[in-house]
Amino acid sequence: MDIAAAREIGAGIAVIALAGVGIGLGNIFSTLVSSIARNPAARPHVFGLGMLGFALTEAxxxxxxxxxxxxxxV
Structure with a gap:
């Protein structure tokens, strides 16, 4: 196997994690919207936690x- 082909396969495998990130972000924001819809008074607290979850997932x-x-x- 050529070294260039091995690099491309390795990079493709490393990018598989982005699918999990997409699923995680969907879960975070769907839960955020539903929790704010159920209890609008808790929005300031819940929104901050949602943004923290977004930042950690995006990392x-x-x-x-x-x-x-x-x-x-490299």
């Missing part, structure tokens, strides 16, 4: 992209 996506770029270009 996983950035790490996955970083690993993929490192595999491809």
């Amino acid at each position: 996983v996506a950035l790490y996955a992209l970083l690993i993929a770029f490192l595999i491809l270009f």
Whole structure:
């Protein structure tokens, strides 16, 4: 197997984590919207936790992209 092909396969495997990130973000925001719809008075507290969850989940996506770029270009 050529080294370039192995790099592309490795980068593709590293990017699989982005599917999990998409599912996680969908769960976070669907739960956020439904909880605010049920109890609008809890919006300030719930919204902050939702944004924290978004930031932590998005960090996983950035790490996955970083690993993929490192595999491809280094």
